Amino acid sequence: MAGLKQRAERLFQWFDRRTGLTEPVAEMAAHPTPASAASWWYVFGSAATVLLALQVITGILLALVYSPSASNAWPSLQYINHNLALGWFLRAVHGWGSDFMIAIVLIHMTQVFLFGAYKFPRELTWIVGVFLLLFTLGMAFTGQVLRFDQDAYWGLGIGASILSRVPLIGGPLVNLLLGGPIIAGSTLSRFFTLHVFIIPGLLLGFVGLHVWMVLRLGINEWPMPGRLVRKADYERNYQALTKEAGVPFVPDAAWKDAVFAAAIILAVMACAFFFGPFGPTGTPDPTIIQTAPKPDFPFLWIFAILAYLPPGLETPVLLIAPILIVGGLLLLPLVAGEGEKHWSRRPVAVLMVTTIALALAIFTRLGTHTPWSPIMDAWSSDPVPAEYIVHRTPLERRGALVFQEKQCRDCHSLDGVGGMRGPALDAVAARMTEDQIIRQVLQGGGNMPAYGKALSPSETEALTRFLMTLRGPGLRPAIDASQGLQPQNGSHPVVPATNAPSKP
Amino acid sequence: MSEPNEEQKRPAQDAAPPAASVPEVWRATAKEKEAAHAGASSRRTFLFKLALGLNGLVGVVFAVPILGFLLGPVLKKKGSYNSWVKLGTVGAFPPGETRLAEYINPVTSPSDGETAKTACWVRHADDGSFQVFAINCAHLGCPVRWFAQSQLFLCPCHGGAYYADGSRASGPPLRGLFEYEHRVDGDTLMIFAGQLPTLATEACRGKGPLVQVDPATVAQTKPSGPSAESDTRRSSWPA
Numbered sequence: 001m002a003g004l005k006q007r008a009e010r011l012f013q014w015f016d017r018r019t020g021l022t023e024p025v026a027e028m029a030a031h032p033t034p035a036s037a038a039s040w041w042y043v044f045g046s047a048a049t050v051l052l053a054l055q056v057i058t059g060i061l062l063a064l065v066y067s068p069s070a071s072n073a074w075p076s077l078q079y080i081n082h083n084l085a086l087g088w089f090l091r092a093v094h095g096w097g098s099d100f101m102i103a104i105v106l107i108h109m110t111q112v113f114l115f116g117a118y119k120f121p122r123e124l125t126w127i128v129g130v131f132l133l134l135f136t137l138g139m140a141f142t143g144q145v146l147r148f149d150q151d152a153y154w155g156l157g158i159g160a161s162i163l164s165r166v167p168l169i170g171g172p173l174v175n176l177l178l179g180g181p182i183i184a185g186s187t188l189s190r191f192f193t194l195h196v197f198i199i200p201g202l203l204l205g206f207v208g209l210h211v212w213m214v215l216r217l218g219i220n221e222w223p224m225p226g227r228l229v230r231k232a233d234y235e236r237n238y239q240a241l242t243k244e245a246g247v248p249f250v251p252d253a254a255w256k257d258a259v260f261a262a263a264i265i266l267a268v269m270a271c272a273f274f275f276g277p278f279g280p281t282g283t284p285d286p287t288i289i290q291t292a293p294k295p296d297f298p299f300l301w302i303f304a305i306l307a308y309l310p311p312g313l314e315t316p317v318l319l320i321a322p323i324l325i326v327g328g329l330l331l332l333p334l335v336a337g338e339g340e341k342h343w344s345r346r347p348v349a350v351l352m353v354t355t356i357a358l359a360l361a362i363f364t365r366l367g368t369h370t371p372w373s374p375i376m377d378a379w380s381s382d383p384v385p386a387e388y389i390v391h392r393t394p395l396e397r398r399g400a401l402v403f404q405e406k407q408c409r410d411c412h413s414l415d416g417v418g419g420m421r422g423p424a425l426d427a428v429a430a431r432m433t434e435d436q437i438i439r440q441v442l443q444g445g446g447n448m449p450a451y452g453k454a455l456s457p458s459e460t461e462a463l464t465r466f467l468m469t470l471r472g473p474g475l476r477p478a479i480d481a482s483q484g485l486q487p488q489n490g491s492h493p494v495v496p497a498t499n500a501p502s503k504p
Numbered sequence: 505m506s507e508p509n510e511e512q513k514r515p516a517q518d519a520a521p522p523a524a525s526v527p528e529v530w531r532a533t534a535k536e537k538e539a540a541h542a543g544a545s546s547r548r549t550f551l552f553k554l555a556l557g558l559n560g561l562v563g564v565v566f567a568v569p570i571l572g573f574l575l576g577p578v579l580k581k582k583g584s585y586n587s588w589v590k591l592g593t594v595g596a597f598p599p600g601e602t603r604l605a606e607y608i609n610p611v612t613s614p615s616d617g618e619t620a621k622t623a624c625w626v627r628h629a630d631d632g633s634f635q636v637f638a639i640n641c642a643h644l645g646c647p648v649r650w651f652a653q654s655q656l657f658l659c660p661c662h663g664g665a666y667y668a669d670g671s672r673a674s675g676p677p678l679r680g681l682f683e684y685e686h687r688v689d690g691d692t693l694m695i696f697a698g699q700l701p702t703l704a705t706e707a708c709r710g711k712g713p714l715v716q717v718d719p720a721t722v723a724q725t726k727p728s729g730p731s732a733e734s735d736t737r738r739s740s741w742p743a
Contacts, residue, residue: 071617153619157645157700158661164702171704172578180577181585181699182622185615287606287623289639289647292660306644307662311676372663376649406654411663421663449665449673454655 028215029254032246034238036222038253041115043260044108045214049207050261051101054268055139056200058094066146068192070185070284073148077280092272098140100268102298105136110353113332116341117220119229123333125213128206130329135203137298142195144296148188149280154293156183165315183286218242219249223341230338292373300367301360307372371420374410378418385415392469399466402459406451414470422448427472433480437467585611586698591626591636594691602627602650602668605636610698624684625650625657626693627668634693637670638682638701645702648681657681678703 016022065084067076080087109129112118118126141159145152156178163177164170179186221227221241247253278296282288295303309317343350375382384400392400403409411421418424428437441463444450455463471477532540572579587610597603605626612620625637625648637657639647646661656673657666664675671680682701687694699705 069615069617070619071615154646154661157640160700161640161643161645161702164704166704170702174700174702174704175577175580176575178577178700180613181611182609182619183700184609184619185613185617186577187619189615283618285618285621286639286647287604287621289604289623289649291647293646303661307676309676311643311678314676314678373660374658374663376658376660379653407651407656407658408654410651410658444674447663447674449654449656449667451654453668454653 029250030248031215031218032242033219033249033253034221034241035245035247035252037219038247038256039222040256040260041111042219042253043257044104044111046257047260047264048101048104048108049211051097051104051264051268052203052207054097054265055094055101058090058097059196059200061090062094063196068146068188068196070148070188073146073188074280074283077147077149081277088277089272091277092275093268094143095278096268096271096275098143099297100264100271102136102140104264105133109133110357112220114343114346114349114353115220115223116229116343116346118333118337119339119341120231120234120333120337121217122213122220123337125210125217126333127330128210128213130326132203132206132210133329134326135199135206138199139195139203140296140298142191142199144299145188145191146195147278147280148284150282150284150288150291151279151293151295153183153284153286154291155295156187158293158295162318165318219253223343225340225342225345227341228339229341290376292370292376294367294370297364301363304363304367304370307366307370373419374407374421375419376410378409379404379407382409382414382417385417388414388470393465395462396465396469399462399464402455402463403466406454406459406463408463411448425467425470427470427475429468429471429477430475431478433478434464434468435480436478438464441467586696588687588694589697591624591686591693591695594628594688594693597626597628597634597693599628599632600630602652604650607695607697622697623647624695624697625681627670629669634686634688635670636684636686636693636695637666638684640682640701642672642677642679642682642703643675645700 062080065076065080065087067073077091080091082088112126112129145156160174160177160183163173166173175181177187178184179190218238221238227237282291294300306314306318340346384404389397389400408425409418411419413420413424414426416424432440438460440446440448442450442452442455442460468477589607589610591605591607597605603626604623606621606623608620609616609622623639625639627635627637629635637648641648641659641661641664643659643662643664646659648657648659648664648666650657655668657668657670659665659675659677662676664677665673666677666681667673669680670683672678684695684697684701686696
């Protein structure tokens with residue numbers, strides 16, 4: 001037994017004599033970190049790296065089978081999902097790993113921002129980190145394209161449409177993105193190249209640089225109110241801190257990283273196991289247009305913003321906002337490289353994080369529900385509620401039919417069912433007079449198309465009659481303000497104009 | 505296995521190798537010494553810089569095919585992707601109806617599969633005229649769907665809506681649907697197509713630049729749309 005141990009020792013010596021790695025690696029592992037930095041708040045960077053490794057491993061495994069050609073990509077994914085042992089699980093781990101990686105990178109970034117870790121001398125570490133965020137998002141987008149299904153196909157169309165808005169070079173940029181005049185074989189090939197060669201290469205290189213700088217400059221100390229960063233003396237102060245209260249990174253801090261890394265991999269595997277792989281959805285056949293394309297989760301907020309921006313502002317925002325956002329992130333450490341690190345003395349920083357997080361959450365939630373999209377089959381699949389038809393005249397019931405037939409329901413809900421692009425019409429007659437309803441239907445306006453040429457006079461009459469019955473419980477019909485003091489239909493009491501619950 | 509011996513000797517060697525202990529055979533020969541000192545270092549610096557310059561030159565030359573290959577899809581002349589494509593016989597598109605048609609893109613690559621196909625909307629107006637619209641919404645390129653009952657094209661992505669003649673009705677699009685140039689050859693309907701219609705390329709040759717439009721001005725100024733349609737829309741509004 002002793003001989004075996006000796007032999008192993010000798011083998012190790014043989015290698016070490018030639019690589020010379022043991023000493024520098026041991027030194028790196030044991031480099032002193034401030035004891036305060038051995039915290040659970042400091043585990044996200046290493047977790048992101050571990051997730052990257054997970055993505056590389058699962059990615060290589062999937063690449064063994066995936067066929068990066070427009071004609072075969074979709075069938076090859078089906079094959080992985082259904083015909084290969086555990087193929088579905090590997091696809092699921094790769095997909096969920098991607099979502100987890102983006103989430104962890106964002107959390108890591110927020111933590112670094114709130115702890116002031118981007119300040120001197122770690123400015124460049126932050127800047128490299130910004131590129132890592134962009135590469136991670138780039139991997140997510142290109143990965144979504146490789147899942148060459150309907151969403152991927154039309155998602156590319158959205159990408160091309162955005163690029164086409166660039167002044168002067170928009171057209172050539174679109175062709176460069178697509179690798180030809182249309183979304184087709186060459187498009188998938190170049191996104192495969194981006195996803196498998198170019199971005200991962202950059203990602204690994206930048207991660208190396210990022211980690212190297214963390215080792216070289218030391219892990220950020222836990223911020224304390226009043227411990228100001230000054231270029232003149234920060235490095236001296238930091239050295240003193242690690243000398244007085246420093247602990248070796250391994251094992252004092254690293255055990256938390258290791259525990260969290262294991263937990264995050266387990267979480268990815270659990271999500272993969274219980275929720276399964278993402279898609280693929282329908283085949284990427286451009287002639288199948290019964291589809292409502294949607295980007296993957298990380299990009300839903302952009303999808304939502306594109307629905308809410310005023311049309312005229314869209315192109316400027318699309319082209320200028322990314323430059324401002326990325327530029328702001330890159331310049332942050334150069335502009336605010338000194339001073340207070342503690343969040344309790346940086347209210348603007350805290351407010352920014354809160355606002356951005358809330359905005360992202362709200363827009364992502366809206367992106368999951370897409371209230372701005374017409375429900376394309378509501379007109380033929382969602383019946384008019386029975387209580388809206390009982391005790392109605394034949395003409396009013398005919399109006400309910402017109403309402404369904406003319407696809408009004410696709411944008412307007414009744415009793416909570418139907419599209420939400422336009423207002424719900426359950427009490428429309430309480431806020432619009434008959435004249436206003438007719439005008440709105442025939443002429444459109446606001447965000448509604450004009451139906452003048454799609455409705456015959458009799459259909460218009462029936463539809464209006466039906467809509468006039470939609471008043472809601474206990475509400476009075478809207479009245480024309482200019483005729484507010486005259487009796488209405490004899491049966492209704494005189495209502496002063498100021499009380500009319502009408503909306504122009 | 506001479507390795508263990510080597511390892512055991514190592515500490516002694518590393519400690520302080522006295523110059524005198526270097527065997528005679530390892531001493532630099534006169535020729536080697538001469539080579540090391542002869543030739544001022546400035547000459548080698550110059551040669552190194554020359555070699556760098558040479559590599560730079562080679563790099564520039566090599567960049568030509570790299571860029572040429574990479575930018576191949578871009579360097580094509582504008583509109584050269586397009587050509588006349590058959591959509592079908594005129595009889596397949598009854599007057600008064602708008603129907604989905606598809607064609608194989610004139611420019612394809614071997615691995616395109618289903619994506620070589622493209623869909624478009626063909627409108628055969630009552631007056632006999634044709635309009636062929638791109639499937640792609642002018643907002644972000646999602647596939648618009650035709651609803652004959654309400655005479656509207658609706659986009660599933662962000663709710664862009666267009667009238668039967670392709671003009672913008674509502675929603676985020678800045679303009680009407682992209683329209684293909686078309687001609688009727690005997691009883692065959694043909695369109696001039698081949699490129700993904702976007703705001704930069706559009707589907708038609710020689711169309712003007714992007715202008716913000718609203719339904720009212722389209723109805724008055726759009727020359728391609730049958731004027732009867734536009735008139736109907738306006739005249740049916742109650743005074």
